[in-house]
Amino acid sequence: GAGVSQSPSNKVTEKGKDVELRCDPISGHTALYWYRQSLGQGLEFLIYFQGNSAPDKSGLPSDRFSAERTGGSVSTLTIQRTQQEDSAVYLCASTRNRYTGELFFGEGSRLTVL
Amino acid sequence: GENVEQHPSTLSVQEGDSAVIKCTYSDSASNYFPWYKQELGKGPQLIIDIRSNVGEKKDQRIAVTLNKTAKHFSLHITETQPEDSAVYFCAVVPGGADGLTFGKGTHLIIQP
Numbered sequence: 001g002a003g004v005s006q007s008p009s010n011k012v013t014e015k016g017k018d019v020e021l022r023c024d025p026i027s028g029h030t031a032l033y034w035y036r037q038s039l040g041q042g043l044e045f046l047i048y049f050q051g052n053s054a055p056d057k058s059g060l061p062s063d064r065f066s067a068e069r070t071g072g073s074v075s076t077l078t079i080q081r082t083q084q085e086d087s088a089v090y091l092c093a094s095t096r097n098r099y100t101g102e103l104f105f106g107e108g109s110r111l112t113v114l
Numbered sequence: 115g116e117n118v119e120q121h122p123s124t125l126s127v128q129e130g131d132s133a134v135i136k137c138t139y140s141d142s143a144s145n146y147f148p149w150y151k152q153e154l155g156k157g158p159q160l161i162i163d164i165r166s167n168v169g170e171k172k173d174q175r176i177a178v179t180l181n182k183t184a185k186h187f188s189l190h191i192t193e194t195q196p197e198d199s200a201v202y203f204c205a206v207v208p209g210g211a212d213g214l215t216f217g218k219g220t221h222l223i224i225q226p
Contacts, residue, residue: 004157033213035216041218041219042120042203042216042217042218042219043158043203043214043216045213045214045215048213056213091157091158093157101163102148102160102163103150103158103160103214105157105158105159106157107155107156107157108157
């Protein structure tokens with residue numbers, strides 16, 4: 001497709017389980033971001049990938065969170081041993097080359113931890 | 115790190131009236147100031163942006179103003195319409211950074 005694709009769109013899990021969220025960026029975009037949006041809150045930066053450089057992980061809230069980007073394209077955000085406070089919408093965005101202008105966001109993955 | 119404050123958190127205006135949303139930031143080296151609109155169930159989408167070498171930019175009913183001395187910038191929407199109802203986020207690219215720092219958002223409600 002032409003836009004950023006995220007899956008699943010909705011995920012309900014039990015506390016303590018691991019979850020994986022997937023992001024497929026726009027073809028040709030080398031920069032990829034993950035943000036978290038909690039209810040009524042702004043967009044919290046999690047992690048940033050740029051080409052083959054080491055990712056900027058400075059926004060990850062704990063060591064239960066990790067992300068990888070294989071082949072410079074698809075990215076997976078993994079949350080281990082989920083907690084109720086992890087419930088949020090996880091948004092992925094991509095841009096052509098570093099931050100040169102517009103970020104293109106996916107529709108997000110809504111995670112609910114029971 | 116950069117601190118972005120956005121006000122108000124909720125704004126209700128009558129259809130046809132104007133709406134103004136304001137943001138302040140802390141890093142004087144910040145050089146790029148976009149505004150994003152998020153409709154229900156969607157990801158945010160860029161609606162207008164301004165760079166530090168200009169003070170105002172307009173696109174039809176939407177305008178953004180920037181005051182670098184005071185470190186604040188504002189979004190102005192004139193002749194509001196029902197489809198303007200959404201959450202609006204301001205953002206800043208701090209000097210030397212690779213990503214955006216977002217405000218907490220403003221829920222704009224257009225009353226018919």
